[in-house]
Amino acid sequence: MKHIISLLMENEAGALSRVAGLFSARAYNIESLTVAPTEDATLSRMTIVTSGSDDVIEQIIKQLNKLVDVVKVLDLNDGRYIERELMLVKVKATGALRDEMKRLCDIFRGRIIDVADSSYTIELTGTGSKLDAFLETLDKTAILETVRTGASGIGRGDRILKV
């Protein structure tokens, strides 16, 4: 099953490679991984999307906790959470496609953020599956380029990951 794991770690050189190295050394799966500093400059927050059986996920959490640079780990799937990912898609926009792309973009509540003679660049935010759904809707030959950030997640309500 897919899990979103959030963690806070010391904002130090090498911390990211400790986490990435752990996943490769123990043959855990990573679907996406995002990392950026937090409002506390000494901490970085990482969101890892991974998948595995309950036993594997339990091991992943334990192994992450064991890393000396990792301060806190939270499996967002243990409760209610919100997931968001940002995607930029450059699509063909010529002739009839120009209106069609605009319409599809509106349906998915995306925004066209760059317009050129023959292409649009669309910005779209949502869960990973929504972004997947948008790409599936598009004619494959119309997609010129895509870039996705990987998921970020946060707990709902009082679920807070903080030191």
Next chain:
Amino acid sequence: MEDRTPPITGAEILIRCLHEENVKFVFGYPGGAVLNIYDEIFKQDKFKHVLVRHEQAAVHAADAFSRATGAVGVALVTSGPGATNAVTGIATAYMDSIPMVIISGQVPSPVIGMDAFQEVDMVGITRPCVKHNFLVKDIKELAATMKKAFYIAATGRPGPVVVDVPKDITAQLAHFDYPKSVELRSYSPVVKGHSGQIKKALKLMLEAKRPMMYTGGGIVLGDAAEALTKLARTLGFPVTNTLMGLGGYPATDKQFVGMLGMHGTYEANMSMQDCDVLVAVGARFDDRVIGNPGHFFSKDRTIIHIDVDPSSISKRVKVDVPIVGHVQSVLTEMNELLDGEFKPALQARQGAPLHAWWKQIDDWRGRKCLNYAKSDMVIKPQSVVEKLWEVTKGDAFITSDVGQHQMWAAQYYKFDKPRRWINSGGLGTMGVGLPYAMGAQLAHPDAQVACITGEASIQMCIQELSTCKQFHLPVKVVNLNNRYMGMVRQWQEFFYGNRYSESYMDALPDFVKLAEAYGHVGFKIEKPSDVEAVLKEAFSPALKERMVFMDFLTDQSENVFPMVPNGKGLSEMILAEDL
């Protein structure tokens, strides 16, 4: 301005840190990036520097010093090749959870990443085989980093920590201020076990009909042998030790059923398979211990697992009652409860509730799985270990290399005390035996130290015979020389149709002459009738101060039994009598 002592160099700070940590020995090898540090070593005499002949041996010797004493072992190597040579030693210590601090020199900060002479990314290379590592980027952080390194190495589940120090840092000046304590928000190892879980476990243990205690290296590392022995005796439970846990429970005690696992005793493996309540302490259910996991699960049993490392629990085997805590603390708490709250339950159980179980175990013992064919013609390797045990009165520090001789040492030398058995269990590193013996001998200068090895393993760190000479280390080498990489040959015999591919050690040196060339005493023993006399001579007062290399020419075809073949279950052992 603050009134402080004048600033000192990074090299001196490093040395002062080692003094603050009461380090007695630093095992190392100099080189360009650590010259400033070596210059400061020259000026001090609070610790002794042990110059090895290869950096791998420096790490192994420091590792053994730790295993033999419990203190943090310290090694010092230069950048580049010095650092990479140390990696095997570091990985060995990591797999067996040995507390160590390894200081590696690094090229000067401004040229890091420039492919400088003798540059290697030590922090990157060692990341998967250390508990933690540091690259010191600022002289002001040097002392605090060293403090953290020692703290992290020794607490929780111990392990090696690398501190990589660029050369320019060792020349810069700073005030020396060694922190009294260290607090890390991201690292707080558990000590006390959850009392609810401990009580739940005790209740199950007291209700058990076929209980079994399976204990590992955690008992030795956690100094919990005494608490374990008390608990096992109070409850009357059978005890088995893993390879790493030998000495954690007295091997000559009647409740001890021997080592378990791939080359464990029949009674230990059968008890593991058939028990109804299994108490695992400081052990990790590794693949050499439980055999085929599917087969292990085919029997129902309740598992209680006590370990300081949460990630060791339910990693390979799902457990019913996990207890995360320092093993000594948890076992002591159990002992106290059995003398208090649980005393009535314990007394109610007295009589003979385990009688049937012990009868079953005694039946298994009746198979005498460690019996081997005696011979007057050729030296049986097992008999050498048995004689060594007799001659040293079971009280020596025994190190081993890796292979058949390691298993015979584990099976036939009965360890009654912890920290007496020093070997590479997790990584299985050939070549550790001699440097391990050096570390153990330095830790206990007056003790008998023997290295049980084979002619293949010993040659992987043979250069350390020179270190033994320089530092007057009277190690006794017991070389079980069967002219084969014995364990490789055994697998080739069993599973590869006797095709002994590259497992014959051709062109062996004359070990007696070799020992003599290094200034030691050498004996070659070819007849079974000479074994005892030579061992007695080697350990006699006349040779107490000398290193003795005993080259025993042993039976070439001898195999290690019992054996759980790869992929088979614990109760599917091959015994010597089956063949």
